[in-house]
Amino acid sequence: MKLMFLIIAxxxxxxxxxxxxxxxxxxxxxxxxxxxxxxRQLGLRxxxxxxxxxxxLDDSEIAGYLSNLGHRLIANxxxxxxxxxxxxxxxxxxxxxxxxxxxxxxxxNSGLIIAAQSESxxxxxxxxxxxxxxxxxxxxxxxxxxxxxxxSIAALAVAIVAARSNAQASSAILxxxxxxxxxxxxxxxxxxxxxxxxxxxxxxxDAGFDPQGMPAFFERLQRAGxxxxxxxxxxxxxxxITYERIADIQNRTREMPYRQVLDSIDFLLVRxxxxxxxxxxxxxxxxxxxxxxxxxxxxxxxxxxxxxxALLRAKKAKxxxxxxxxxxxxxxxxxxxxxxxDHTLGNTIRVEYKNVIAGAMxxxxxxxxxxxxxxMTEAFTTYKNALKIYPQHRxxxxxxxxxxxxxxxxxxxxxxxxxxxxxxxxxxxxFNLQAQCYxxxxxxxxxxxxxxxxxxxxxxxxxxxxxxxxxLLHSNGNFYQLSSVEARLKQVKALKEEEDKEEK
Numbered sequence: 001m002k003l004m005f006l007i008i009a010x011x012x013x014x015x016x017x018x019x020x021x022x023x024x025x026x027x028x029x030x031x032x033x034x035x036x037x038x039x040r041q042l043g044l045r046x047x048x049x050x051x052x053x054x055x056x057l058d059d060s061e062i063a064g065y066l067s068n069l070g071h072r073l074i075a076n077x078x079x080x081x082x083x084x085x086x087x088x089x090x091x092x093x094x095x096x097x098x099x100x101x102x103x104x105x106x107x108x109n110s111g112l113i114i115a116a117q118s119e120s121x122x123x124x125x126x127x128x129x130x131x132x133x134x135x136x137x138x139x140x141x142x143x144x145x146x147x148x149x150x151x152s153i154a155a156l157a158v159a160i161v162a163a164r165s166n167a168q169a170s171s172a173i174l175x176x177x178x179x180x181x182x183x184x185x186x187x188x189x190x191x192x193x194x195x196x197x198x199x200x201x202x203x204x205x206d207a208g209f210d211p212q213g214m215p216a217f218f219e220r221l222q223r224a225g226x227x228x229x230x231x232x233x234x235x236x237x238x239x240x241i242t243y244e245r246i247a248d249i250q251n252r253t254r255e256m257p258y259r260q261v262l263d264s265i266d267f268l269l270v271r272x273x274x275x276x277x278x279x280x281x282x283x284x285x286x287x288x289x290x291x292x293x294x295x296x297x298x299x300x301x302x303x304x305x306x307x308x309x310a311l312l313r314a315k316k317a318k319x320x321x322x323x324x325x326x327x328x329x330x331x332x333x334x335x336x337x338x339x340x341x342d343h344t345l346g347n348t349i350r351v352e353y354k355n356v357i358a359g360a361m362x363x364x365x366x367x368x369x370x371x372x373x374x375x376m377t378e379a380f381t382t383y384k385n386a387l388k389i390y391p392q393h394r395x396x397x398x399x400x401x402x403x404x405x406x407x408x409x410x411x412x413x414x415x416x417x418x419x420x421x422x423x424x425x426x427x428x429x430x431f432n433l434q435a436q437c438y439x440x441x442x443x444x445x446x447x448x449x450x451x452x453x454x455x456x457x458x459x460x461x462x463x464x465x466x467x468x469x470x471x472l473l474h475s476n477g478n479f480y481q482l483s484s485v486e487a488r489l490k491q492v493k494a495l496k497e498e499e500d501k502e503e504k
Contacts, residue, residue, distance in 0.1 A: 034139045043103025044459040051458050057090040060394035061361055065270045073127050076206035094278055096233035098125050100132040110274045119267040120213030127200035137192040197249055210261040215249045266357040272306030281314035301330050317372035324369045360393035367399055401433045410440045428457045444474035449485055461496040
């Protein structure tokens, strides 16, 4: 079952009081009766289910790009309060949709990112979602439920995700729930959508993007919905786009000066990577090959980058190796690609990149290709050199640690991971890799201690408690480690008790 059911269900479970005088004024945040803490806790519970779903895209490069773009927009928003937190994530789903959840969590389907014809269009959608959060739209909708929202939303979120194998049952729940409130829901939503357009457009403009990206994207979605009624973009269902809304945005942008904004190379690389991840592996390879053969691309470096990802996914390592050499040749010859070659050393092309994220993404791909071709020495050299230049790039960090583990260098891997965890405290993948190392070394206590932290980062307190209690069963006699586990268990139990009280 797709996460779309969850998102639609959340909308349905937030019905609107049809008496206009009982609703707070859209501009008056002070009348919201749900606290930021309560909203955040609800968002964390929903995210617990989303992260457990297979469609949650746990890719540090894609998440990193979305986070960078989102915080660039937030930095230019005067509406953002000091205590408001945001988290951006991707969903592996070809449908075109994006959504904001309580607590500042924002999801973007891979289909929407690919459908955006420019970075300004993607930024426009993101600005719109940010405006939903800053204007407390979800908080107001939740507040009308008189606090029944905690049990109803959390319970249905669990039910829907659990019913993944029975989509018909899930659909029946949604249809029955929707029937009595659909009209009032749409009336209320239009008001919020219009305000989110207005605020989002200001955020987009202040962040330096092309404001025409917003009406251009919405117009294309509306046309898609008009000509393909059965396959209309999901975004049209969760964010109804009317002629009135589009006309209003066009009126606002008509007087704005023309602004040509070039797409960043990292935006283009992320889209290419997502295209390589969609559909069947061989189909992705074929599509990239056709585009390259027919020269139907705007940037050959980007297209070949995606092609290499598709080849790796299709387990065509030798072809990927050949294409990697071709990619480096392109980079070496074409400084206009936003990538600049520095010098050549022996048989290895050494490059410096104008764009740090793009450089890190290409070097990460390079190491993956070498690993796939069993070129272990070359892969480790690439990782080590790249980490000197891009020490904070999560994909490089994860890839290097995994390579060490796979090459049976467990002690070296553990030392590297522990050093990284001193700097990065919120990386689920690093704790998973740490647990793998302890498992290989036979240290059950620390293995389960590490796994407990993965559950904590997902706000899954029950799972963390189970892991910590299991860790205590495998006590190795180390007093310091034992005390650490016991102290952590006490902390997590306190958090679980607080969560249980809020749900009553």
